[in-house]
Amino acid sequence: MIEPGKDKRRGAASARAAFDPNGPVGRKLKSFYDVIETEPVPDRLLDLLEKLDDAERRAKGGS
Incomplete structure (x- = not known):
């Protein structure tokens, strides 16, 4: 029979x-x-990524 404590240590x-x-x-x-x-x-x-940058600039009010 396997002891529960030993089985847990082996698993860890x-x-x-x-x-x-x-x-x-x-x-x-x-x-x-x-x-x-x-x-x-x-x-x-x-x-x-370029489209995302453009959208972020527009949302912040940039050009």
Whole structure:
């Protein structure tokens, strides 16, 4: 029979390991981020951001 206290500690250690930035999950997420970070911003997103800036300037009474 498994003692409840030991089972909880093992689960907490597993959770900490899963969120360790230097663990396998953290390294994989970092590699994904590094690839995405180097991709150019899509023109459509830049257009939308420009429209948002224009709308904010108009709402503040700017030109």
